[in-house]
Amino acid sequence: MGNKYLVALLISLSLIGCKEKEQPIVEVVEEKPADIYEFGFNLSDFVVKRDTVRSGDSFGVILERNKIGYPKIFSIAEKARDTFDIRRLQIGKPYTLLCSKDSLETPRCFIYQPNQEEYVVISFQDSIHAYTSRKPIKYVEKTVTGVLNSSISQELDKKGISPILTNKLAEEIYAWTIDFTRLQKGDTYKVIYTDKYIDDSIYAGIHTVKAVVFNHNDKPYYAFRYRTDSIKNKYEYYNEVAKDLRRAFLKAPVQFSRISSKYNLNRRIAYYGFALRPHRGTDFAAPIGTPILATANGVVTESRYKGGNGNYVKIRHNSTYETQYLHMQKRKVNVGQTVKQGDVIGWIGMTGNTGGPHVCYRFWKNGKEVDPFKEKLSSSEPISEALKGDYLAFIKPIKLQLDALPIHDASKKKEAKEIITQKK
Structure with missing residues (x-):
């Protein structure tokens, strides 16, 4: 019996030895941190x-x-x-x-x-x-499309797009052609823009808008960025037929406001017993302190406080047109000062006769107050004939790219998901 146990022990030890030899040898290598x-x-x-x-x-x-x-x-x-x-x-x-x-x-x-x-x-x-x-700079071209179901700023914010894009669209590109306070539900947009990155990873905001089209009231409004002066590195935006998007007057003196009262010579107010109280201006409601912009180049002819007008500024643009801005919280410009289109001339307030914060924008033609939205105001000059051919050739592939972009409607996706859920 003793020999049997001895043989069994020797066999077990030999098997253990074989298993130990079969195990792979693991070599531990200390990794050096990657160079940064x-x-x-x-x-x-x-x-x-x-x-x-x-x-x-x-x-x-x-x-x-x-x-x-x-x-x-x-x-x-x-x-x-x-x-x-x-x-x-x-x-x-x-x-x-x-x-x-x-x-x-x-x-x-x-x-x-x-x-x-x-x-x-x-x-x-x-x-x-x-x-x-x-630091090394990298530019990445991107696109965004959609259908408006709220304001453009809210729509782009939902998509995680920088508010700089909204400002560029409203203030730099379409300030003269589209009133962003009057965009309608169902209007569509397509934008090709460039994001800027520092050191490949640090987001530095939106660099430029290459091209955009807004379909507003079933009418397409194209804009293409084009270099008009290579020496001064000057760029302008033109539409699909080489027409400058700038206009003689801005659509509104306040960005992202709403019209609270229109020009109306037949206005009657219940508070005054429905007596005729003509309104010879257009009221743009906005929070107190919102900047008020000069709608065109000109010279300040009045800047003062007066009765129901409160703090106001009046600008002469040429021999035909003048504009006036009432109820300011504070005025920024003085009489005789030259202002450019888009310059801040004051801030929204409630001075004078007013029931809420707004600017009453008055538009004068040949000394008579008129409705600016019914005036056929001239646009600026189109691109020079010397550059027109090059411009049209330049935008041709970009327009094809823009037109081919599919429009992503977030509301329809949500609606589709709700229908699928209901079916289940």
Whole structure:
């Protein structure tokens, strides 16, 4: 019996040995952290300290706080001043110190960022030198389409689009042709625009709008961005037949407002016993403090407070037209001052006879108050004949791209989901 047990034990031990030999040998390799480059430096070579300029900070204070003596600080400042004036550090702006990877962590380089794109390097590792540079910029073309079921700003916000796009559409492109306060449910839009990124990942907002079409009241309003002057790098927006979208007058003196009372010579008010009280202006309601814009270029002829008008400004645009802006909270311009279309001339208020915050916009033609929305106001000049052929050839593929974009209607998707749910 003893021999049997001995044989069994030897067989078991041999089997264990075989299993141990069959197990793979695992080699442990310590991975080196991936190199990270920024500002042209391998950050892995340094201890990186990031901060922002605080109240009371100066270049000297920051370096002294990080164990650099004043004699060296003075030497650094002297040699860097031809590239960057260290007195220009602004509170709240970020800076980075690249320090030695030892127990002392002595600063070797100071990097200041006056804005998202630019940075100033003051290096004092071996010799002292300074230079300015820019982070790499990437532009990404994107598109957005839709059907209006609310305001354009609300629609784009739901899609996660920057409000800068709304402003560009309303103020830069269509301010002269479409009143964004009067867009209707069911109007459609297609936009080709460019987003801007710094260092491939930092979103820096919408750069430009390449092309757009609004279908408003069953009429398409195209706009294409085109460079009219290569020397001055000047761009304008024109429509599909090379006509400038700018007009002699803006559609409204206030952005994103609503018309609370129209021009009406036959208006009767119950409060006054239904007596005839003609309204010779157009009221645009908006919150107190909303900027009021000059609707065209001109010269300020009146800027004062007077009775029921409250604070008001009057502008002469030419020998034919004048405009007037009533009930301002505060006036920004003075008599004799020249203003340009879109300049802020005051702010919405409730001065004079008014039941709520608004601006009463009055439009004068040959000394008589008229309804601006019934006037056939001239548009600006179309593109020059020398550029027209090039422009039409330039926009042809862009228009094809724009027209081919499918319109995404979020409301229909929601409706479809509700129908499917009900069927289930």
